[in-house]
Amino acid sequence: MLYMSDIERRVLEKIDEAAIVKTASELIEIPSITGDESKAQRRIAKIMEGIGMEADVWEIDIPEVRKHPDFSMGVDRKEGLGVVGALRAGKGKSLILNGHIDVVSPGDEKNWSVPPWKGTVKDGMLYGRGSVDMKGGLSCAINAVKAVIDSGVPFKGNVFIESVVGEEDGGIGALATALRGYKADGAIVVEPTELKVAPTQAGSHVFKITVKGHSAHACVREEGVSALEKFMPIYNALMSLEKTRNAAVNDPLYSRYRLPIPLNLGVVKCGNWPSSVPEELVLEGRYGIGVDEDVSSAHRAFEKAVADAVASDAWLRGHPPIVEWRGGQFTPVRTPTDHPIVKMVADAYEDTTGSPAVYEGMTYGSDMRHIVRVGKTPSVLFGPGDVRLCHRPDEHLPISELVTATKTLARAILRFCK
Structure with a gap:
């Protein structure tokens, strides 16, 4: 039987499928190929402020970050903006929702059946470069926090949404964000996991x-x-x-x-x-x-x-x-399967869908390692979409997964940030 408290019910009633698709589409329509993400970062900061979060926007000091032993970068970038949205509500636990704004090139656009730089809805799917990897996940994080704010429910903790650059070529954005001092009691990296709970990344x-x-x-x-x-x-x-x-x-x-x-x-x-x-x-x-x-x-x-x-x-x-x-x-990283952040996400997913959570390791690298190793924050990967459909033409994901991920993240915020 699905569990839902009255507070959770009030929050979930504020989640709007159309708004999730709109936010994701707005981000898709701003090209943000690795190394050229500033326009998209400024836009997502405005979106965060628009839902009632504080936005910290700063110019990443690339020479300084380069000194860190975990630094790596494959693109010769001239600039990079860090963006973190914060909802500070009290002295409860803190939670990070992390996602990267950079995407890979769409390649030859003739190979696409839809415009890569437009959020296209077709047959229950959202298409566009970054829909899966991972502007869709960022939209889920934003709309989950928005639902908590709009519901007006009592809330004691602190939530941070990290929109980071340069994940595709080494993770300079997440490393810079951790070095800026952002850490929490737990973190969810909204990478595409097919809604599976992933406590490990190769x-x-x-x-x-x-x-x-x-x-x-x-x-x-x-x-x-x-x-x-x-x-x-x-x-x-x-x-x-x-x-x-x-x-x-x-x-x-x-x-x-x-x-x-x-x-x-x-x-x-x-x-x-x-x-x-x-x-x-x-x-x-x-x-x-x-x-x-x-x-x-x-x-x-x-x-x-x-x-x-x-x-x-x-x-x-x-x-x-x-x-x-x-x-x-x-670098690979593991969070124990029985860690509270992992179990909490699994429970939130099960209560959202009525289906048991599936635990699986991800074969790709991600920014989770910087959050764990440098930010000292136990983390788990969980997000909508299938990695097999990104980095290729006609990247897309089911809109139903966007909604499920948003509801799961909203429950996770309420349950973890106490």
């Missing part, structure tokens, strides 16, 4: 490998050394490493994934002319790291796999490839 570190060859005219290609051909034993070694590492993962929160810590080769640049033997290959990729795995040990396993491949080839031994760790470095 790690992912970006790497770069440079392989040298020796150029020659293609008509006498055997007199050159192809960097592409010399990369192949390294490729095979990395694919074997991925298989071995994933076979060793034995965490029930990742039981449905064949590759809970995938190794992805994302960008390959090779050669400079069709009729020339390629003299250099540069690869950039993403290396998955297990939730409880030591990062240094994971790096060593990767570097050893490359070194073993190099040792088997005379050219590579004489011209060893360069391995670099650069760009986004997402």
Whole structure:
């Protein structure tokens, strides 16, 4: 049987589906590709003020944040704005609702059936770049707090909505927000989890490998050394490493994934002319790291796999490839499943839907690590949408999930902030 107190009933009656879609659509319509988020940040600050929150807006001191050991950034940005909305109501517990405003490029817009920079409603779905990742989740957080304010119910705690930049390339916004002093008794990161309760996130570190060859005219290609051909034993070694590492993962929160810590080769640049033997290959990729795995040990396993491949080839031994760790470095993190913030979100979801909460670990990296590690705030991932539908054309999510997430967050605020 669903539980609902009178106070919760009053708050949930203030949640408006149309308003949730409107807020999300308004944010979708402001392009905020990683590194260029300031316009969207200023708008969301106005939205926060419009519902009755205090808005803290500041220019991130990038050189200062860069000094922190957890700093990583893959985009050469000129500026970044931090935005935190606050509802301060008393001396009860405090709760952070965190979401990132930056999105990835829509790519070739011809591949979309709808305009990427417009919130389009079709067949019960909301489409647009960022609808899933994660302007939809930010809209849920805003509308959950708005419902609490509009209901006028007694409220003793403090709620903060963090809208952060730069999550996609390393999390400078969340790190800067934690360094500004924002921490709480608990946090919910509204990443797309399909409304599953996720107390863990795997790690992912970006790497770069440079392989040298020796150029020659293609008509006498055997007199050159192809960097592409010399990369192949390294490729095979990395694919074997991925298989071995994933076979060793034995965490029930990742039981449905064949590759809970995938190794992805994302960008390959090779050669400079069709009729020339390629003299250099540069690869950039993403290396998955297990939730409880030591990062240094994971790096060593990767570097050893490359070194073993190099040792088997005379050219590579004489011209060893360069391995670099650069760009986004997402450290894994875990909050115990029985922690109050995790159980509270699960209970709030169950009382909202009448269905048992599903616990699952997320295979992607997120800003949860900065909130836990730097902000010293126990955290959980919970939000609408499926990660499989973001970073691709026609990104979309069910409007019903937006509503369910908003109701769950509203209950969480009331129950946690006492």
